[in-house]
Amino acid sequence: MNHTVQTFFTPASTDCPPNYEMLKEEHEVAMLGAPHNPPPPTSTVIHIRSETSVPDHVVWSLFSTLFMNSRCLGFIAFAYSVKSRNRKMVGDLTGAQAYASTAKCLNVWALILGIIMTILLIIIPILILQAYQ
Template sequence: MNHTVQTFFTPTSTDGPPNYEMLKDEHEVDVLGAPHNPVPPTSTVIHIQSQTSVLDHVIWSLFNTLFMNSCCLGFIAFTYSVKSRDRKMVGDLTGAQAYTSTTKCLNI
């Protein structure tokens, strides 16, 4: 709001001291509608990709293949870990996680 104070001299009589009145003017500005800009508003969209780390357990599977290869589970785990690594390189994180969980179960 814009407040202005104006002082006016109003003579009530010519033989006495001058009478001053304090007048207070208030002005309000109402905004009606949106501002009229010729340029339409623009928006910026930023896509943030989360770096999900999928472990492929290749070293663990290789160790189980060489030293604890009971019922060939180490070799099968190594095969699944290589498949998991391939899926991760292609960009299929869901497939890579499926192969990783299988590899982990076989290694345990």
């Protein structure tokens, strides 16, 4: 450990002899080093855009359009899904949620009607064939 004293106030620069407090302070600074002030607290803020939380149901709407397009509900749902995706790209999350909600409702109805139509297309021919036997 180096015990050299660094003098900050020399008698030549202050035009008066150093007193006891100044020498004591110089000795403490030399022994302890520079004053240890804790660094100011820093924080990192990560902004996650909420655009990923708005589903646009494009894939579901495309499936409804291709396979269960009863009463053109799948096509209309696809149109609303595309509008929702466009609103999301522009940054209008409220409009995107409104269009996505409409697309979801139309997709649900297209799915329900598609399932009912499929069941009817299976049951009716079976009933007709049994009636002729």
